[in-house]
Amino acid sequence: MVKQLAIYTHGLTKRFDDRIAVREVNLKIPYGEVYGLIGPNGAGKTTLIKLLAMAEEPTQGKIWIYGDRLVPNQPNDRVKGRLGYLPDDFPLYNDMTVWEYLEYFARLYDLPPSRRHKRVREVLELVRLTDKETSLTATLSRGMKQRLSLARTVLHRPVMLLLDEPVSGLDPVARQLFRDIIKTLQKSQITILISSHILSDLAELCTSIGIMEQGNLVYSGPLSELYASAGQQQILVAATGDLNVLKAQLKSSPGVGAIEELPNSSRLRVDFSGTSDQAAELMRSLIKAGIPITEFQCTPGDLESIFLKSGHQKTS
Amino acid sequence: MNFQTLKDSNPQFLREFKSRFQPIYITIIAIASVVFQICLLLWFYKQLPNTTGSSPGIARYVAISSYDGIPGYRGSIHYAFDANRHYLIDWRTWWFDIFHALTWMMFLVLPLGGSFLLLQDIKREISQGTLHLLRLSRQSSQRILIGKILGVPIMLYLAIATLLPVYAIALLFARLSIIAIAIIALFFISACGLLYSYALLVSLTQIPSPGQVFIGLSGIIQGGGLWLWSWWGSRTHAELHYAGYQAWERFSHTRGEIRNFTLISLALLAISVCGTAYAWYFSQKGFYAPTSTRATILNFKIHD
Structure with missing residues (x-):
């Protein structure tokens, strides 16, 4: 079963001192799914995404990404190549230009020199930042910074994206632009896990939904089933x-x-x-x-x- | 490996290099270095004795013609004069002291300053959330951390490089043996390796108490090295003249000083190498374990 799922977790738990942020989560996301994670602030969404992105180490439980088990404290090279992670604070280096930032990550992702330039150009076009390539990242608006971070996330052609609150704080136009980019990525059959408080966006993008409450995954399934089960x-x-x-x-x-x-x-x-x-x-x-x-x-x-x-x- | 190869094979080094190796910083470092060297040479020049007076004043730099006594004990020093009864200057001791001062300066700047910069840099990467993006890249932890070690203190490397011509001249005129210079270089490199590895370990694993122990340990080791230097450099003129020079030149001496010096140096080097290996190994583990606690890092926690 593990081999047939893009993400599979078993008994995934994360404890911070005496507080349990994620409690025995069993998550199953098939390939190519756009999975929306919803829940109130502090429900454990960000922690769950961080666990999947290896930014946090689980206290208990196991994670498989595209059939490969994540081993804590190890490089996990196969998984890293498949994974694109966009944190909620979209970290950037303020002293770099947009082009330098992407080229730096292209080098970090071992893109060969012959393809590096072309790929940076492609992702800049995808996120519509071509005209900003010589601008310092510090001078970009919030929406542009988020799009630049998304460009960095997809630079190495990952097959799975983990997007934590990618549209928070964006104006409606920027949100629409971001949704369009996600839809473009969706067409290339990559699996996307996206958390957001803007549920209308998720309703438009997602095929499945997970609801988190107090660290528990209280619902996980197709969006159509959620509507049907709500009976309304x-x-x-x-x-x-x-x-x-x-x-x-x-x-x-x-x-x-x-x-x-x-x-x-x-x-x-x-x-x-x-x-x-x-x-x-x-x-x-x-x-x-x-x-x-x-x-x-x-x-x-x-x-x-x-x-x-x-x-x-x-x-x- | 040439510079271009290093740039291509280590993106982290390239990033650190490009962000720091800016013309403005290069100019500042070059000017500061030249000013420092001029001040240092002027200060030492001021220490030269009055060669025409009846008393030489500060006698350290007056050449000695003979010495009645055993070095280290009371004895009579006879200073050397030229045909006009002017004291002769002992330039060799003068250059030795300049070499000694520059070595102190280098030990303060590179191992200590560099480890401080590395600590600051990793802390900044952690606080702004970019370190995890580096973890997720295809680069190994060794590549990233070596890139940091080579790139973050790059301006300090430049500062040291600008001191090297005067340092080389001082070495030349002080006529030190190749073995002595090699030991100093080894000790210098091991001090950098040790402190840089500990800086990475402490910043990556965020372990408060063991980290402090390691810092203390490395401080003792480096302090021991500096003490060794003080011991050699602060000896009296006569001792330096009769025992020290011989020691530095031939690297052998009947009094056993050199043997002791060599043994202490080797012991310090061995401790430095072991400490560096220890810190380097655990900093690799810490690199992949962002929320590791002391237990997971230091108890070799095994994940099935």
């Missing part, structure tokens, strides 16, 4: 005329939960716990009631609301 989807309904009539009709329908009026639009967001057939029946009943429906859109739910309703918000 949302319906966006728009209509012309009086929305109160629409609200009244919805309230009297089976499966309908909370109704929220979206500001500055004639739309309602409706929590719906029924099946697809029941959603179709709901739409039919609204039309039959003579309500002028202009939009009726089922969405698989909101990851943030599922997470908040799950009650897994305790820190370790």
Whole structure:
């Protein structure tokens, strides 16, 4: 089974003095998956990623990356070649230019001189920093620094990325740019483990989700299963005329939960716990009631609301 | 291995070299070194005796014509004069003292200054989180750490290199034996190896108490070496003239001083080599074990 998984951990535990940051985590991530790790601050996400990236030594438990066992205090050369790690504080050398920084890491990753220049150029284009190659890293904005760190992370063509809070503190434009880069990387079939508090980003990028609470991995599985197990989807309904009539009709329908009026639009967001057939029946009943429906859109739910309703918000 | 090969084969050295070997720093070091050498030579020049007076004043640099007594004990010194009854200057002793002062200076600058710079550098890498990125690279710990040792104190190496011409002239005029120079060089290199390895060990493993013990131990070893130097350099003029020079020149002496000197030097070298090997081995382990405790590092924890 170990050979069939990109990441496999067994009983992974990390203790700091009397505090357990990660508790007996059994993680299984198949190849090519984009795995989102969510949980409140202090739940153990960063520690788990650091353990996988060999930045911390486990107190107990074992880790396999692409079938290779991580041995503490050893070089683990095979694993290192496969791994790209982006820490949450994206460390840089402030006295180097963007090009020098990437070329330095290209040398550290033993990229041959004939390919070094080309590869640095490629990753600069990927993260859209070509016009900044002669700038000192200290002069870059936060978003640029994060993109430069991502460029460093993928420089040696790793098959697995560990990204710890890669979009924290970024403005919406920078976040969108970062998401686009991740999607580009996703196409090359690499396995990505990404932690973030911006759950809408994870919902857009991830195929699987893990929820951490108090150092425990309390949920791990495909995103679709999480939506299904939450038993809830949302319906966006728009209509012309009086929305109160629409609200009244919805309230009297089976499966309908909370109704929220979206500001500055004639739309309602409706929590719906029924099946697809029941959603179709709901739409039919609204039309039959003579309500002028202009939009009726089922969405698989909101990851943030599922997470908040799950009650897994305790820190370790 | 030439410089270009070193640059290509050790990216860490290249990074340290490029960030430090800047024209502004080179200029500062060169100017400081020249000023220091001028000041040193002027100070020693001021110590030369008044050759025309009735008393030579500071007699250390007056040539001796004869000595009635056993070196180390009371005796009469007869100073040498020229045809005009002017004292003759003992340039050899003068250059010996310059050589002695420069050696002290080098011991203070390179082993001690270099290990301080290495400690600071590794601490900075740890605090800004870049050391782990080095761990994750394809380079071995030896390559990274050798790159650090060669690159971080690069400006100190330059400073020492600028002192070498005057040092070589002093050696030449003091007429020291090749063996004596070799022992000094070996002791100097071993002091650098020992202190640099301990600096890496202490900064990588973050072990407070053993680290302090190691620092103390290495201090004692280096202190022993410096004491040896003081012993040789601070002897009286007559002793230096009759026993010391012979010793330095032929490296053999009936009084057994040289034998003792050699034995102590070799013992210090042996301790330095063992200590360096110990510190180097555990600093390699510490490099891959960022959160290692004393127990995991020092108890040879085995992971199955």
